[in-house]
Amino acid sequence: MRYFSTDPIDNFEGSSLFLKRLVEQDVKENPVMIYMKGVPEFPYCGFSSLALRLLRQYNVPISARNIFEDPEIIHAIRDHSSWPTFPQIFINGEFIGGSDIILNMHLNGELKEKLKDITVSEESK
Numbered sequence: 001m002r003y004f005s006t007d008p009i010d011n012f013e014g015s016s017l018f019l020k021r022l023v024e025q026d027v028k029e030n031p032v033m034i035y036m037k038g039v040p041e042f043p044y045c046g047f048s049s050l051a052l053r054l055l056r057q058y059n060v061p062i063s064a065r066n067i068f069e070d071p072e073i074i075h076a077i078r079d080h081s082s083w084p085t086f087p088q089i090f091i092n093g094e095f096i097g098g099s100d101i102i103l104n105m106h107l108n109g110e111l112k113e114k115l116k117d118i119t120v121s122e123e124s125k
């Protein structure tokens with residue numbers, strides 16, 4: 001499980017262009033990316049917790065970012081997905097949806113299909 005922080009980056013952190021690029025990079029570089037409320041160990045909200053719990057059943061590397069860490073990132077994420085609420089899940093760069101959608105896809109087998117080519121690399125085991 002990878003968990004990102006915006007802290008170590010101090011050049012143009014906080015600017016809307018920086019955050020837009022950060023989101024683009026997140027979803028490009030991380031096959032399963034979740035923007036959530038809280039950190040994976042302590043989800044702040046049941047919706048984020050549910051989405052994470054479902055994704056964790058598939059033994060794929062999951063990357064997460066806490067939207068409260070830098071609330072400005074919320075705008076960049078919403079601009080990228082055109083989706084208003086959190087959590088937001090991206091798989092292979094594609095916006096998938098929030099917890100309702102992930103739950104439905106888990107139940108109908110679509111999530112398994114979407115995640116089938118994503119493997120856990122040695123370093124993230």
Ligand SMILES: N[C@@H](CCC(=O)N[C@@H](CS)C(=O)NCC(=O)O)C(=O)O
Pocket residue numbers: 037045047084085086087097098099100101
């Ligand atoms: N039905 C939504 C539930 C998520 C939801 O309603 N999230 C709300 C409450 S956590 C939200 O993000 N509201 C906007 C905000 O808090 O900025 C889903 O499927 O993901």
Ligand code: FES
Pocket residue numbers: 037044045046047
């Ligand atoms: S933080 Fe209240 S419903 Fe998610």
